[in-house]
Amino acid sequence: MIEVKDLVKAYSDATVVDIRALHVAPGETVGLVGNNGAGKTTLFRMLLDLVRPTTGVVTSKDIPVAHTDAWKHYTGSHLDEGFLIDYLTPEEYFKFIGDLHGLSAGDIQERLQPFHDLFNGEILRQRKYIRDFSKGNQKKVGIAAAALSHPELLILDEPFANLDPSSQIRLKNLLRSLHEQFGMTMLISSHDLSHVTEVCDRIVILEKGKIVQDMQTTEGTLQALEAYFTV
Numbered sequence: 001m002i003e004v005k006d007l008v009k010a011y012s013d014a015t016v017v018d019i020r021a022l023h024v025a026p027g028e029t030v031g032l033v034g035n036n037g038a039g040k041t042t043l044f045r046m047l048l049d050l051v052r053p054t055t056g057v058v059t060s061k062d063i064p065v066a067h068t069d070a071w072k073h074y075t076g077s078h079l080d081e082g083f084l085i086d087y088l089t090p091e092e093y094f095k096f097i098g099d100l101h102g103l104s105a106g107d108i109q110e111r112l113q114p115f116h117d118l119f120n121g122e123i124l125r126q127r128k129y130i131r132d133f134s135k136g137n138q139k140k141v142g143i144a145a146a147a148l149s150h151p152e153l154l155i156l157d158e159p160f161a162n163l164d165p166s167s168q169i170r171l172k173n174l175l176r177s178l179h180e181q182f183g184m185t186m187l188i189s190s191h192d193l194s195h196v197t198e199v200c201d202r203i204v205i206l207e208k209g210k211i212v213q214d215m216q217t218t219e220g221t222l223q224a225l226e227a228y229f230t231v
């Protein structure tokens with residue numbers, strides 16, 4: 001589904017991403033981990049054509065993302081609050097996203113149903129603009145909006161950050177269920193090694209812009225990651 005080839009992003013003299021090859025097959029769930037500044041967000045921005053690579057190419061279903069909008073119809077993403085339209089209420093925002101994908105009010109309501117526990121009574125019917133929500137609740141709105149169209153590919157940057165422990169567990173279960181139900185391909189960056197290994201069947205470690213490990217998740221993966229990041 002996603003193919004990255006000889007992808008380099010450099011800012012002045014600093015190379016922040018340098019990936020020779022990365023292939024993500026349909027239905028894979030890939031967790032991207034790495035310390036602050038490793039290049040995770042920059043990679044995601046290039047996958048979504050928000051940042052142009054210095055050299056190299058990203059293709060989605062064999063078409064360079066920079067050459068077409070086709071991938072936008074089957075890709076849902078939430079990287080940060082900049083993805084939100086913060087002068088709308090969550091309901092208005094979900095309707096806006098739903099309209100883009102031809103969803104009826106009933107469809108939207110049905111698709112938000114699995115988010116009921118995650119929303120914890122704090123998102124819908126609050127008569128508040130998104131900008132007035134807490135960071136964690138803004139994140140919940142962004143994740144729900146990204147998943148609303150049941151996209152073939154879902155890209156989330158640090159979805160567990162800013163969420164309280166109950167919400168993190170609810171989100172983890174929700175992502176697993178979305179994958180099981182719809183076979184969504186997922187790319188998820190996280191600093192939470194435990195959650196990301198529970199959600200993803202493959203883990204990629206990025207260090208200073210380079211892929212240093214790429215492994216299938218097994219029972220020993222969490223321990224291996226903890227050992228890797230223990231300095």
Ligand SMILES: Nc1ncnc2c1ncn2[C@@H]1O[C@H](COP(=O)(O)OP(=O)(O)OP(=O)(O)O)[C@@H](O)[C@H]1O
Nearest residue numbers: 011012016034035036037038039040041042043191
């Ligand atoms: N527009 C920019 N101009 C210059 N440097 C940038 C720019 N955007 C990102 N960088 C640099 O690229 C490097 C990678 O940043 P990036 O945000 O991709 O890392 P990250 O792995 O997502 O980090 P974190 O875990 O802290 O969110 C950092 O050193 C950052 O300062």
